[in-house]
Every structure is written in structure tokens, then in C-alpha cells.
Amino acid sequence: MSKSRSAKDVWKAAVRILAQPLLAILMGLAVGAVVIFIAGENPLYVYGQMFEKSFFNLYYLMQTLTRSVPITVCSLAIIVAWRAGYINLGVEGQMITGAFVGTVVSIYVPGPAPLVMILAVLAGMVAGAAVSLFSTFIYDKFNVSIVISTLMMNYVAAYITSYFITFPLRDRANDVAIQTAEIPASMRLPRLVEGNTFNWGFVITVGLVILFMFVTRKTNFGYESKMTGLNPVFAQYGGVKSRKVMYTTMALSGALAATAGMLEVFGVKFRFIDAMFTSTSYAWTGLMSGLISSLHPVGSFVMSVFLSGLQVGGQAIQRTTSIPLQVATLIQSAITLFVSVKLFGQFRRARKAAKETPKSKVGDT
Amino acid sequence: MDVSFIFSVINSAIRSTTPIMMAALGSAICNRAGVFNVALEGQMLIGSFTAIAVNWFTGSVALSILFGIVAGGLIGWLVGVLQVRYKAADMVVGTSINLFVGALTAIMLSILFGVKGSFKNPLLLSLPKIEVPILSKIPYISSLLRNLTILDYLAYVVAIGMFIYLFKTVWGYHLISIGVKKEAAQSMGLHAQRSQITAVMVSGLLCGFGGVVLSMGQVTLFTENMTAGRGFIGMAACNLGRSNPAIIILSSLFFGFCDAFASVAQNSIPSQLTQSIPYIATIVALIFFSREKVKRVKAAKAQ
16 A cells, blocks of 8 residues: 555545534534524525625625634634633633723824834733733632633623723714724725725734744644643643743733734724624634634634624624524534534544543544 | 611622522532533523513413523533533533523524513513511511512522532432542442433523523513623632532622622712622632632642
């Protein structure tokens, strides 16, 4: 037998990796179809509308790609933490804090636009990282569960920023909307297409995904954080300073979350609006795309675009049918559940059982 | 500040405690059985929604309670099967179940009632308020117990019952032994997998109970994601209570008090800030009490 990887082997490997998520997507869509049917609508018609108004129409496709920006970057924030075994459920709060600080700095700090913008982005990233580092610190020092503290911080961040933009920092020009003033025009990310919100944020996102691939695959940090996730004891034994890896990982996760929020502010909304991240649930969608793709950055990017399309399509069908937007979230979470179970990987698991590896928390799901 | 005001705050604290305590007890039984359950939030939310839906369509309080609890149990069973039988990762199942239930209830709200966000109607029945025969005649005690429902009292019975079950019966010891070392318990002839799934299902029933109190107790309405992190606060309460139902009563009362304090403070501080109090209090409490634990561990190591 030849030892070199033939085209057939590559094809087989691709099928093995993709079969699982693709089947899960089909099952998730089936769950959605059942609910749509119960609601008294024709699932095929609704899905037709959904996909037409998210992928198969240039205007909506650009909407989908625009929306995929914060989702993808959030999924990177999730991946970097989860693959190292640190369950960061606070991406939403880190995103809110980062975007808020970035917006405030860009509006209120005087100076030449490029400098202020760099300062704003750095301040936002530091703020996002500070929120996740706080949870890391109290885990390290006081053994407070990261899961609970990061989740609690979501609510704290949402309420406290809401206070600031309702009272001291509110844009008085508008009596109805609770929001800050607009950031200066010179600091906005340029549009890629006129008359559409599709902007340079998407290009930056693609760049971030590639950079992320490089960092996780080719650097010491990437290797060490992965080792920590697979088996902390073994990693420590092998000389990995797990505390340093933990702090670096969580700081990076918070900074990425903040970046996701700032890309939305600087590229699309140009201001900080109350509940702009909670009502859109970018962070949770990013979490699901990360999980569906088994924490793989490129897979997660593709998945983020798909899930973003579901939401854009969901908004469209909400306008024309009786089906509410949340059907998108329902389908997404159903897909994640099906992936988690590996229903279709039974025989693979049986084969793997012989050479059982140490059970990781999330890495192999 | 007069005394009756303080008593009314304590009364409000008792009423806010019930849902958190049920979630905490649900978390405790899973921990004892060695299953990490993060889906408490979803198990609660389905209970809240089902109670209001059944309430509307049958007009029966008893049926609302029953179906609310059963709905929580069904979700709990699903979580148990996925995590225990199919070995799905706990965090993945938990977070996706929470999001799934959040979306499902929002969709059902739209299908059944044609509304978005929340459903409220004067025709919805709330849980009956109980007048305890003699106590309700005593001046201060009566204001302490004002407007408590039957489920508020039952919650303490459940907590004590679980304490007795876990620490005073042989079945409780079996469950704990499964949690400590599953393989060893299995070799003793215990059905570890079945017990674990049952434990998670029971946590679902308890959370469903908490959900019913949430949507039919102090207020009678359903709002999207009305649990607002209470499942996770329940986990924190369980954590502080070291998965011991007796201590959980106290830790849950603490969080109930924070809730009550937040609603009182609303009169003098903007609500955006007061609403963050329970979440900040959760983190602070975890820091404060876990600190002791770390110290003790370090002291033990030093010896």
C-alpha cells in the first residue's frame, strides 16, 4: 500500500470532518421545520424565503456578510478560551464593555483622528480584556467559577453601560432612542459598497481569522494553550506555565470580544446604542458557531456566515410571515445540540475507544 | 426607618428566594450525582412559560403548577440523556439548551398568544396566597408572611426533604457514591447511569417548580428570558451551600435578600444600576466565601 496521501484519502478525510456538522445542520433545519409547521406555515416556503433573503440576493447577501463580522470575531473569542479549557460565557459583557469604552474615547478624546482612533481601539481592547481578566483573577485567587462569574458580568456590563448612556453620556438630540452621540466621520470604517452597510470590517475579520490560524497553529502560545485544554496536568508536567497561559488566553479572549463590538460600532452603527449587543445576541451566535465547528477558526468563520444568514433571513420572514425571528436561534441551538451528541459518529467512537485519549472538557466536541 | 418597612423587605426577600432556592437544589442534586448541569436556566424558563400557557387555556392553577413542573422535568430528562448516555459535553449541552428554550418560548409566545416580548392578562390566575391560621394574627409575623404562596412554603419542605434523602437514607448515600466514583458504585451493582439521568430529571422538576413561582408568584405574566440569570445565581447559591440543602436555604435567602434590596433601592438610585445589584452580589459572595475554602486547602497542604 502506498503511504502518501492520495486524493481519495483527502476526500475521505473531508467527508469524515464535514459529515457530522452537515448532518447536524439538516437535523436542526428539520426541528425548525416542525416548529414552522406547528405555527401553521409551510416550512418549504418559509425556508425558501429565508435563504432567498439572506444568500441568494446581492443586497441581503451583503447584509449577511456584514452581520457575520461581530459573530465571527466573537466566535474567535470563544474558541481561544474554550480550546484552552476556560469556559468564557462572558463574551457578551466583554464585547459591551469594549465597544462602550471604544465609543466614548473616540467621541470625547480630542486630537488627530488616526491617533484617537488607535487610542480608542486599544482602550476598548484593554477594557474587554480587563473584564475577562477580572473573572480569571478571582478564579485564580479565590477559586470562583469562571462559568458563573463571566456570565454574571454580562448583566453587570449591560446594566452599567445602560446607566451611562441613559444619563451622563446620552445624545440629547434624540428623545426616544437611548444612545450616545455619533463618532466623528473621520473614524468610521469605509463602506465597501455604496448604499449598503457592508464595510471594511469584513476584510479585517478575514484578516483576523488568518492571523488567529497562525497564532494557534504556529506559535508556542497556541500550542501551550491547546495542551492546557487537552490535559492541564500533563501540560504542567511538560513545562507549560499554566497560569501564564490562562491569563494570556483570557485576556486575548476579552480583547477579541471587544474588537467584535468595536467593529460593529465603527463599521455599522457609528454610536453605542442601548441593548445593541444583547438584542442581537451576536456573542451567543458566535458561541454556537464555534461549538458547531468543533472550535476550528475557519470552520467557525463559515458557520458564522451561515448562522448570520439564518438571522438575516429570520428578520425577512418575520416581516412577511407569522414566524418570529427567534426561529433562527432555535435552529442554531438545535444544530449545536445535534453536534454535541455525535449521534452519527457512533462507529467512529467505537473505533477510537480502543486508544482512549484523556477526556477533554470541550475540545473534541 | 420603621420596623414594618424592614419586615416588608424581608417579606419581599422570602418571595424572591423561592425560584433561586429551587434552582440551587436542582444544581445540588446534579452535583451530588456527579453531573455538571448548566441548563438550569432553560429548565426554569420552560416551567415559567408552560405554567402561563396552561393557566390561560385551562384556567386551573393546579394544572398550571403540574405542567410547569413536568415541562421542566422533560427538559431535565433530555439534558440527562444527552450528557450521561451520549456523553455530550456538559457546557455545550447546557448553553445550547438554554438558548433553545429561550427561542422556543419566544416562538410559542408568538404562536399561542400572538404577542412579542411578554404576555400579561388580568384573566390569568396567580398562585393562591396562604393565610397561616395563628401566625397571621400576630402583628409583625403577619407582615413577614404576607402574600406568601403555598409553593413558597413547600420550597422549604422540599429542601429539608432533600437533606434527609441525601444524608439520612441509603438511596441518598447510593446517589452520592455514584457522584464520588461512578465505576466503584457500578461495581457494587448500582445503576449509575440510570440514577444520574434521574437526578438531572429531578433537577428539571425542581427548576420547573421555581419557574412556576417566577411567572405566577409575585407577578402573573411571562416575559422572554424572564429567568434573567437566576439559573446561574442558583448555581452560585449551590456552590456557596456546598451542595448541602440545609446550607442552600441560607445562601438562597442571601440572594433573595439582594433581590429585595435592589427593588427597594430603586426608589433612590436609577434602576439601571440597582438591577445590576444581584449579579454583583453573586460575584462578591462567591469571592468572599470561596476565599475561606482556598485558605483552608492551603492550610491543609502546609501541615
